[in-house]
Amino acid sequence: QSVLTQPPSVSGAPGQRVTISCTGGSSNIGAGYDVHWYQQLPRTAPKLLIFGNNNRPSGVPDRFSGSKSGTSASLAITGLQDEDEADYYCQSYDSSLSGSVFGGGTKLTVL
Amino acid sequence: QVQLQESGPGLVKPSQTLSLTCTVSHDSVDSRDYYWTWIRQPVGKGLEWVGRIFTTGTTNYTPSLRSRVTVSVDWSKNQFSLELRSVTAADTAIYFCARELIITSRLDYWGPGILVTVSS
Secondary structure (H helix, E strand, C coil): CCCEECCCEEEECCCCCEEEEEECCCCCHHHCCCEEEEEECCCCCCEEEEECCCECCCCCCCCEEEEEECCEEEEEECCCCHHHCEEEEEEEEECCCCEEEEECCEEEEEC | CCEEEEECCCEECCCCCEEEEEEEECCCCCCCCEEEEEEEECCCCCCEEEEEECCCCCEEECHHHCCCEEEEEECCCCEEEEEECCCCHHHCEEEEEEEEECCCCCEEEECCCEEEEECC
């Protein structure tokens, strides 16, 4: 049972828009700590996709965006492409644990 | 470009100690801006934050592993290490090391990961 809750899977057709939710609580997202998102392609290490709730590292397409409100955050992907098929994880700091926590991960399938 | 590389045995016997090292290139474990962090991922499952160390030696660990885990740093070799004692099959996972920004806890650089199997 992860501290941050994500849907196990989402899917969409090429060109469509999908969103992935990440729900936390009062000691992590709700306490104002930043949410970060990672993309993990098969058999590779996770890659930072969105940092500080809604910022993209250099090289990440603007098709990827993040948002945060209250105790939840969301990752949106527009103009879905085949290469977006991957696992996506949210992460935040948790003050009650004095460390970071991850969501359980969401598998994105491009139909 | 910052690089991290995990190393260590890929097979550990039950009840023994898992020991891994992460070698950092193009940054210093002496940095005051970052933690140096371990994350693990059972094959086919999600990510678990394990623990981290700051250059002062200050550490934080996930509660479920706190009694069995130690993260340490070797400034002379620009490395940090993970030790997990009394391992069981449940500790079989891919272990990643990463750089964690102090201010926001974002993990901006990761090693490729190393699979450690616990089996007799």
